[in-house]
Amino acid sequence: MYSIAVENIHKDYRIYERPQDRLIELLTRKPRHNLFHVLQDISFTVLEGRSLGIIGDNGAGKSTLMKLLVGTLQPTSGNISIKGQVAALLELGAGFHPEFTGRRNIYLNAALLGVPDANIADMEREIIEFSELGDFIDRPVKTYSSGMYVRLAFSIATMVRPDVLVIDEALSVGDIAFQKKCVERMNEFRKQNKTMIFCSHSMYHVQELCDTAIWLEKGRIREIGESHLVVGNYEAYCNSRSVDHHEPLDINEVEDRKIKDCRVIYTMIRNLDGEEIDSIEPLTDVIMETKVEILADNLTCNFGFAIMRNLSEIMSAYLTTDLDDVPKGPFKKGEILTVRSRLNAVSMRVGEFHVLGGVADASGLLWYETKLSNLIKIKSNKGVGSVVMRVDWSVERD
Amino acid sequence: MFFSLLSQWLRAPFTHYRLFHNFVRQDFTGQFAGSLGGKLWLFVTPIVNILIYSFMFSVVFRAPMPAEYDGIPFVVFMMMGYLPWFAFADAVGRASTMLLEKAPLITKVMFPVQIIPAVGTLVPYMVHGIALGLFLFYLALQGYFSLLWLWLPLIFLFQFLFTMGLVAILSALCVFLRDVQQIVALALTTWFFLTPIVYPVSMIPVEYQPLLILNPMHSFVQMYRELILLDSFSMSSFLVIVPVSLVTYLFGGWVFMRIRHAFGDVL
Numbered sequence: 087m088y089s090i091a092v093e094n095i096h097k098d099y100r101i102y103e104r105p106q107d108r109l110i111e112l113l114t115r116k117p118r119h120n121l122f123h124v125l126q127d128i129s130f131t132v133l134e135g136r137s138l139g140i141i142g143d144n145g146a147g148k149s150t151l152m153k154l155l156v157g158t159l160q161p162t163s164g165n166i167s168i169k170g171q172v173a174a175l176l177e178l179g180a181g182f183h184p185e186f187t188g189r190r191n192i193y194l195n196a197a198l199l200g201v202p203d204a205n206i207a208d209m210e211r212e213i214i215e216f217s218e219l220g221d222f223i224d225r226p227v228k229t230y231s232s233g234m235y236v237r238l239a240f241s242i243a244t245m246v247r248p249d250v251l252v253i254d255e256a257l258s259v260g261d262i263a264f265q266k267k268c269v270e271r272m273n274e275f276r277k278q279n280k281t282m283i284f285c286s287h288s289m290y291h292v293q294e295l296c297d298t299a300i301w302l303e304k305g306r307i308r309e310i311g312e313s314h315l316v317v318g319n320y321e322a323y324c325n326s327r328s329v330d331h332h333e334p335l336d337i338n339e340v341e342d343r344k345i346k347d348c349r350v351i352y353t354m355i356r357n358l359d360g361e362e363i364d365s366i367e368p369l370t371d372v373i374m375e376t377k378v379e380i381l382a383d384n385l386t387c388n389f390g391f392a393i394m395r396n397l398s399e400i401m402s403a404y405l406t407t408d409l410d411d412v413p414k415g416p417f418k419k420g421e422i423l424t425v426r427s428r429l430n431a432v433s434m435r436v437g438e439f440h441v442l443g444g445v446a447d448a449s450g451l452l453w454y455e456t457k458l459s460n461l462i463k464i465k466s467n468k469g470v471g472s473v474v475m476r477v478d479w480s481v482e483r484d
Numbered sequence: 485m486f487f488s489l490l491s492q493w494l495r496a497p498f499t500h501y502r503l504f505h506n507f508v509r510q511d512f513t514g515q516f517a518g519s520l521g522g523k524l525w526l527f528v529t530p531i532v533n534i535l536i537y538s539f540m541f542s543v544v545f546r547a548p549m550p551a552e553y554d555g556i557p558f559v560v561f562m563m564m565g566y567l568p569w570f571a572f573a574d575a576v577g578r579a580s581t582m583l584l585e586k587a588p589l590i591t592k593v594m595f596p597v598q599i600i601p602a603v604g605t606l607v608p609y610m611v612h613g614i615a616l617g618l619f620l621f622y623l624a625l626q627g628y629f630s631l632l633w634l635w636l637p638l639i640f641l642f643q644f645l646f647t648m649g650l651v652a653i654l655s656a657l658c659v660f661l662r663d664v665q666q667i668v669a670l671a672l673t674t675w676f677f678l679t680p681i682v683y684p685v686s687m688i689p690v691e692y693q694p695l696l697i698l699n700p701m702h703s704f705v706q707m708y709r710e711l712i713l714l715d716s717f718s719m720s721s722f723l724v725i726v727p728v729s730l731v732t733y734l735f736g737g738w739v740f741m742r743i744r745h746a747f748g749d750v751l
Contacts, residue, residue, distance in 0.1 A: 099749060108660050108750075112743070157594040159748040176592040183510050185517035197506040198595055226517070 088169070089250060089281040090132040090155070095164030097125040097150055097305075124150045125305045128164070132298070135279035137272075139286065139296030139313050141320050146302040148285050152176055152254050155283060170249025170281075173199050177254070178239040184228035188219055188238055191227055195239070199246045209245045216271075217241035218264070237264055244271050251275060252283045269295065289317045322396065347385055350457040351377040351422075353443030365463040368474045369431045376443025376457065378423045386415040386448040389425045394440045394458070401439060407450030414448070435474040438463045486738070493652075493737030496598045503595060507603040512610060530615030534563060541682065550686040556713055563619055564712055565681035565705035568643060571612035572701065573672050575605045575647045579654040580665035587751040597744050598737070601655050605648040613640070623712065630715045639711070642729040643704050649729075649736030656740045659750050681705060700728045 100119035102108045107118040125147045132138045140148050153159040154166060156174040181198045182191050192213055196206040214223050217237040222230065230238070244251065253272075272295055275282060286292050292299055292313055299313035301320050309316050353376040357363050366372055374391045389412070392403040404427055406412045417423065425443065444456030467474075497504045516522045538559040541547065546558070553561055582604040583590065583597075590597055620636075623629070658664040679701045685693060696702045703721040710718040 105661060112660070153591065153748065156592075158591050160745045172594065174593060177588055180588045180592040183514055183517075185514055186510065194506045194510055197502045198589075198593055200503075 087134045088131045088167075089134040089136075090130075090138075090169075090283070091165075091167045092128060092130050092155075093165040095125060095128045095154065095161040095166060096123070097147075097154060097159065098123050098162045123305055125154070125161075125302075127306055130300060130307070130310055132281055132283070134169070134281055135276065136298065137276055137282035137284060137296045139284050139292035139299035139317075140302060141286070141289070141292055141299055141317065142302035142308075147305040148302055149176075149254065151302065152252055152283070152285055156252055168250055171200060172250045172252060173243045173246050173248035174252040175239060175243045175254060176252065178236045179227070182227045182235070182239070185226050187225060188217075188223040188227055188230070189214075191238070192242055195242045196246060199243065199248070201246050213238075213241045213245045216245065216267070233261060233264070240268055240271075244275065248280070250281045250283070254285045255287070289321055293317050322399070347382040348378055348380050348387065348445050348454050350443060350445060350455045351379055353391075353441055353457045353459040355441055355459055355462055363462075364460050365465050366432050366434075367465050368433065368435050368467055368469075369476055371428060371430050372432060374427045374429060374441050374443065374459075376425045378425060378445050380417040380419055380421045380423065383419045384416045385419075387417070387454070388414060388446040388448065388450045390444050390446060390450075390453075391427050392442040392444075394442050395437065396440075401434075405446075405450060407446070431476050432464075433473050433475050434464050435467065435469055436464055436472055489741040490734060490738060492596070493598050493734075493741050496596045497602045500596050500599055504599050504603065507599060508606055508610075511603055511607045515611075526611060526614050527618065530567070530612070530618065533615075534559070534619065537562060537566065547683050547687070550684045553684070553709075553713060560623065561684070561709065561713065562682055564709045565679070567612060567616040567619060568640070568704060568708055569676065569679065569681055569701065571609045571616070572643065572647050572704075573676065574608035574612060575651055576654065576668060577672055578604055578608065579651040580658040580668050582651070582655040583659050583747065583751070591748050591751050597747060598652075598740060601648060601652040601736075601740065604655065605644065605651045609640075609644050609647070616640075620712070628712060632711050632715060632717060635711055635717065636708070639704065639707050639725065642725050645733035646700060646704075646725075646729040649732035649734070652736035652740040656743050656747075659747055660743075675699075675701065679705060697724060700724060700732075703728075 099122045100108070101122050102111075102119050110116075111118045128151065130138070140151060142148050150159065152174075153176065154161055155168070156172060156176060158176075179191075179195075181195045183194065186194070189210070192210055193206055196209070201209075214220075217223075217234075217240075219230075219234060219238060222234060227235065227238070243253075251272075269291070272282060272284075276295075282295070284292065284295055296313040298311060299316040300307055301309040301316050309319055353374070354362050355364070355366070356373045356375055358371055358373070363372070376389070376391070378387075378389075388406045390403065390405040390407075393401045395401050406414065438461055440461060441459040442456050443459070445454045446452060447454065513523075516525060519525065521528065541558050541562055549556070549558060549561065579601070582600055586600055589595070620633075654664060654668055658668075679699055680688065680696070685696065685702075685706075688696070703724040707718050707721040707725060710716045710721070
């Protein structure tokens with residue numbers, strides 16, 4: 087059974103240059119606005135008892151989508167059907183009156199969520215207990231810390247036992263202990279076959295709490311599927327973007343520049359005996375090697391190696407830009423260079439990686455060409471954790 | 485469509501009684517939360533106001549009373565217009581900020597927004613209703629009471645509906661056009677002096693007096709005065725009051741319901 091069915095919704099905001107344009111348009115029915123498409127072609131369904139996570143960059147339309155689901159905004163076109171009562175935590179404590187006590191606000195907030203006073207009386211004790219407010223419940227809400235505020239709001243919204251709970255970033259506030267309780271409460275919720283929509287920047291929580299996830303990008307669904315897959319792809323996307331901004335190591339970008347002053351023939355890893363290898367014992371020494379052919383006269387270059395977990399995530403990088411004791415040219419056309427860098431005591435304990443070898447110009451800013459090695463594996467070994475270091479022990483008697 | 489909007493408008497305070505009740509209580513007691521005097525101010529403020537105006541108009545300015553009100557103190561004459569007017573003016577004055585203040589709620593929580601103008605009108609009417617009640621009690625002690633007073637609650641209800649219609653329109657307009665706030669403040673002052681409240685109708689030049697029929701607040705004031713002070717039922721006022729109140733109330737509700745979905749986009 088579908089609990090939520092969203093069919094092909096679009097949401098446009100009308101942007102008016104002057105505030106009075108809106109009024110004139112309303113009266114004359116002649117358009118005076120520019121359209122801004124916040125959401126386009128959004129369709130999905132959520133089964134009863136399942137939970138959906140919504141992720142994406144700021145401005146991707148997450149909040150707008152949440153508001154549409156809650157009903158405070160109307161879609162420009164398309165249909166949203168939701169079965170049952172919806173409780174929303176879009177802004178924690180949106181309905182709180184700062185001058186009133188927490189107890190008074192429980193009643194007010196629950197009335198907003200559509201609960202009769204008689205039922206609230208039963209829930210009151212439970213809410214106070216869950217929110218851990220203690221004596222503070224009889225003080226004005228304005229004296230609360232932001233954590234207490236959130237705790238009260240969350241307690242009320244979940245205690246109301248709606249059929250559908252919509253939560254926006256609720257877990258980002260509050261201490262770890264309360265976050266844990268919230269997660270437990272939300273899991274309990276799922277067990278009771280209630281539907282949940284959860285929007286967060288905490289990828290961990292989305293993975294843990296949601297069955298499926300939607301990745302919104304610029305108002306469209308970029309990906310929808312099992313939450314851990316979508317979250318994984320989104321994280322990879324975020325990482326690649328931050329790499330792009332800081333390290334000009336992207337292979338495609340170099341191709342685009344069409345600079346053909348030199349070329350990289352290969353990049354590989356050798357052991358100290360000079361044999362090519364594709365697996366490494368932790369804490370041993372290896373040599374990264376790349377062969378470069380110079381295609382232009384009088385070329386000064388810098389060299390670099392990067393250890394990459396995947397095409398977009400650099401784990402560690404080494405450049406000659408700031409080194410003076412490495413020959414950097416000028417080289418003559420036709421020369422072949424072998425660039426080597428020795429990695430002492432490789433400290434990765436698990437995983438696999440590529441080595442990227444490359445040549446940059448004299449400034450180190452413009453990369454002529456880079457090439458990836460084969461996939462290198464870390465040999466399985468005994469231990470815990472992702473990093474292993476060389477250690478010396480001592481135990482002494484005083 | 486038209487009728488379903490109107491019925492949603494009419495029924496909201498009843499179908500969402502809990503929410504309405506809680507909002508009213510929040511609004512009402514919220515005014516005094518944290519203040520030492522608390523609800524005492526509900527009584528102190530109107531009493532002090534009445535005293536100030538008594539002094540002003542019986543000692544400083546001495547307006548001539550029309551012949552039919554002969555023997556009635558000017559303060560009593562004035563208060564019968566002033567107290568209902570202030571319930572009206574207070575509600576309309578708050579209308580412009582009503583929805584803006586509740587913006588976080590309107591954009592984040594789904595609830596029947598049409599409750600807000602109802603609450604925003606009811607609370608001033610409760611506050612000023614107390615003052616009016618006190619004053620009527622005082623008049624009853626002075627021997628003014630008659631059975632015609634039983635009309636008062638009905639007239640007050642019509643005034644309430646008239647106010648609520650205006651409040652609905654103004655509060656909704658102000659979401660789109662903030663200037664409404666300033667316009668309303670100015671208009672209320674103008675309206676106050678255009679209504680014979682602190683002066684009798686007889687002071688208006690005769691040729692302008694028929695224009696007063698365009699001012700529904702005058703009809704209300706006239707109605708109250710004749711009922712309470714002259715012991716007569718002003719049919720001419722009543723015939724203005726009933727249609728004007730109902731039309732304003734329904735039209736205001738219809739406008740509000742029509743544009744309520746756009747609030748979320750603008751707030």
